[in-house]
Amino acid sequence: MSKFWSPAIHSLVPYTPGEQPKVAGLIKLNTNENPYPPAPGVSAALHSFPSERLRLYPDPDAGRLKQALAEDSGLETRQIFVGNGSDEVLALAFMAFFRQNAPLLMPETTYSFYDVYCDLFDIDYRKIPLDQQFRIDLAHYRTPNGGIIFANPNAPTGIALGLDAIRSLLEANTETLVLVDEAYVDFGAESALALVNEFPNLLVVQTFSKSRSLAGMRIGFAFGHPALIEGLERVKNSFNSYPLDMLAIETACAALADRDYFVATCQRIVDTRESAAERLTALGFNVLPSSTNFLFARHPDIPGAELMSYLRSHNILVRHFSKEQIADYLRITVGTDDEMDALVTTLARHPELSSKLSA
């Protein structure tokens, strides 16, 4: 606390990211990173980059990256925005679109940064409960609002909505922005990218952090009507002219260029996820149906916090949220087959589970 802070800062409760451990040798299944390295072209781009160019400012518009995303998505560059991770893209979108005279609607359980942005930018919001199966029910979002945001697939549940549900919402909600946060979409959900040309109030946000294995480089992007992109650019250019450094642009372009590698690693993760989900179910876990690179699972007899500590004591990191509705659950990133094998084997040795399994 300090008398020099802006008054609003005193009540902020910042977002807490998952631990980035400083010690080696841990199995890290806590922050939904990709277990596979970025495409080989990324290494080549990095290691051949002429470092003398770094004395110059980057292209403030990241034109090369927008061009590459346009070719990949089939949209035009004026329908594309890029930023310093999808967190920054989201933060700028909250400023650009959600400071309205009606509350922003969001799921009760979702990415926990959304309400932090609301507090930072003084945005009123209303949380809408998930259904009994932890699903988003968009029928409950048809009330007056200053905007709608949800993650699809949702986090930390991992459950995806179909495009038909999103289309229905967009048909009913035409006066305010609908933001679909697709950080995990490449692991098995349908992208609302397909609806961008139809609905001028749809903004789709994605990231290079998960499916492109570039969490270390902080690259996010958004697709939407040119007028929405213009709104984002206005805010971005009033905040930071050059959010993407030269090497972020370089590595993102290199990752995007290798579609085969992208498809193959996503598929590998999906396969590992399905077999891990099966083995966890066999251990007695309830595992929600995931369309992401993580599993959200609870054991009916052992509290989530206890399981997290147990795994941590065996050098396996997973994520646990203390929020009441989901406190029983663990969010487990899908690692390599070997890492998931270590996870399942370690869980099977938990005193309460092993006694049951052998009984």
Next chain:
Amino acid sequence: MSKFWSPAIHSLVPYTPGEQPKVAGLIKLNTNENPYPPAPGVSAALHSFPSERLRLYPDPDAGRLKQALAEDSGLETRQIFVGNGSDEVLALAFMAFFRQNAPLLMPETTYSFYDVYCDLFDIDYRKIPLDQQFRIDLAHYRTPNGGIIFANPNAPTGIALGLDAIRSLLEANTETLVLVDEAYVDFGAESALALVNEFPNLLVVQTFSKSRSLAGMRIGFAFGHPALIEGLERVKNSFNSYPLDMLAIETACAALADRDYFVATCQRIVDTRESAAERLTALGFNVLPSSTNFLFARHPDIPGAELMSYLRSHNILVRHFSKEQIADYLRITVGTDDEMDALVTTLARHPELSSKLSA
């Protein structure tokens, strides 16, 4: 314009950065970049970086970089904040400290991003004129305020204040934050870093973009009392957990490690600046005394905009601001000796100047 924008967005006038030309072969003296490459260790760090690590998130606290800055500055890591360029550090500081019930004070002529931040964050501000010699007079800042910001050396004038003037201001102004933006300090001014341990309301912001030749990597930082740094961290962690990517941290640490290179390149730029200032003066220009890596100069007979176009037609880019008080001036980045020679030679051939010089 769009009905989906937040109402406040419609009136924003974003900052306009200097041109980053897409064509080669231009002499680029328009955005105050360093003419020399980053320290040799930067290239080595980049080219040996194991790209497979990029799949992981960076350290959200950029601990290694803070540690390196602590060693370089003699401060503690809890007195240090880092961000995605000093523009982001400034934007976060405006949110953290300047949303008060009294106006922020700033020079009438200074870095033109300051009032853009004020508009974005709805901060009231008051601009205080420079004196007749384009100098900041801090005696005029002793009025009730919600904070004070100025650049030292100031931009685009290039003129530096001494530490005694800043100390006097801090002694008189104890209830609100004083932010000293030192983007150019390494080219000949005294840093207010020396006052950080004495004044709990002093925040000093610096950058790797100019004196460290890393504009392409977007790295800025701030020094201040731990309570000020905590305020910045709260805002940062409510906006974007990981603003610095792995390679920004890596290249910044490598640049900081080579003090000799830093001192030598800064000195080279100072020497070039002084000789270029002398030659411009001989051509009839009024050149303000610069403590930066740029010169701010006007010719009494030729409008600034005309000189800029003339230079551009000879493939030399300089910066011109249309703002009334400084519309006669050009801001000329100090390049290499060869680049400055090309500049002076080209100016000497301007029809109006060459006729005078030969007369």
